Amino acid sequence: MPTADLDALVEEARAAIAATESPDDLTRVRAGYLGRKGTIAEVLRGIGKLAPEERSQVGAAANTAKRRVETLADERRAQLEQRATLQSLEEHRLDVTLAGAAPAAGHLHPITRVMRDMVDFFVSLGFSLEEGPEVETDWHNFEALNIPKDHPARDMQDTFYLEDGHVLRTHTSNVQIRVMTGRQPPFRFVAPGRVYRHDLSPRHSPMFNQIEGFMVDERVTFADLKGVLLAFGRHLFGDDVELRFRANHFPFTEPSAEIDYSCELCDSQGCKMCSGTCWVEWGGCGMIHPRVLERCGIDAQRYQGFAFGMGIDRTASRRYGIPHLRHLFEGDLRVLEQI
Ligand SMILES: [Zn+2]
Structure with missing residues (x-):
């Protein structure tokens, strides 16, 4: 093949390569010229049949043509790839000016919030925080608190008994016993935690949270108890x-007393929340029985103390307007997220 024809072949290849629209298209066209069965390979194969004086000239020209077509194909491939990249960028354009979706933030459970608020209040009065076990011995939950085996109060508390004779504590008062045993007054403690009773109704749950407070010293009176509880009530309810x-x-x-607080919702008119009485049950309290002090090894002649306990859940349900206690325990985010 004369070298002029090779130039024409390169020009033809240039047009064909320029007309390709995709990498696949280009691969196919390139193979038509440069592949094993391509036009240029055919020229190179034909060199052997040429006259010896023509061979080197045609061979050199064919190799030059081969390199030119290779260069043209490489340039076109780069163009096509760049075009594909630009197209992809255009299709997946990211609008950085769009407003972002705010991630959902969690919050503390309403009971945890009320419990912490209560504890903070007592800490500000100089009380310390104490905790005790939820699986308790009969002695700590009942006997030491002056509730012997045959006492009717055991039935009132609908106790869960475990097979080994332990109980699920029916109140946080076990903490009183654990704190006082082996230590000497003065004591000022507050103990929040879960308690268990075999009871289920809209107003009751078999598990609920209680907060217990107690103070023991040489001259503690019922007036101190009333003062502490009034300050606590004002902190919570205004x-x-x-x-x-x-x-x-x-x-x-x-002596013992039940505590009610004045209904903060109805302004002495009576409402549904207080069943028209203007008072809401809050908890129980009293001066610690001398026998309880003695069981813990404390001289009841020298020391007196008060104790009180109330439900945390009911306070939370009133504060957040949740009619049924179980809504607080079901973990339903639709309810909890409204709070
Ligand atoms: Zn009311």
Whole structure:
């Protein structure tokens, strides 16, 4: 093949390569010229049949043509790839001016918030935080608190018994016993935690949270108890709240009282939340029974103390307007996220 024809071949290849629109297209066209069965390979194969004086000239020209077509194909491939990249960038354009989606932030459970608020209040009065086990011995939960085996208060508390004779604590008062045993007054402690009773209704749950507070020293009186509880009530329900103490009986305190606070919702008119009475049950309290102090090894002639306990969940349900306690325990995010 004369060298002029090779130039024409390169020009033809240039046009064909320029007309390709995709890498696959280009691969196919390139193979038509440069492949094993391509036009240029054919020329190179034909060199052997040429006259010896022509061979080197045609061979050199064919190799030059081969390199030119290779260069043209490489340039076109780079162009096509760049075009594909630009096209992809255009299709997947990222609008950085769009407003972002805010991630959902979690929050503490309403019971945890109320519990921490209560503990913070007592810490500000100089009380310390104590905790005790939820699986408790009969002695710590009942006997030491002046509730012997045959005492009717055991039935009132609907106890969960374990097979080995332990109980799920029915109140946080076990912490009182654990703190006082082996230590000497003065004591000022607050103990929040879970307690368990075999009871289920809209107003009751078999597991609920209680906070217990107690103070023991040489001259602690019922007036101190009332003062502490009034300050606590004002902290939780506002400065206008009033407390009412109704005489009651608990085995572990003497005298004992139930505490009500004035309904903060109805302004002395009576409403659904207080069943029209203007008072809401809050908890129990009293002066620690001398027998309880003695069981813990404390001289009841020298020391007196008060103790009180109330439900945390009911306080939380009132604060956040949740009608049924179980809504607080079901872990339903639709409810909890509204709070
Ligand atoms: Zn009311």
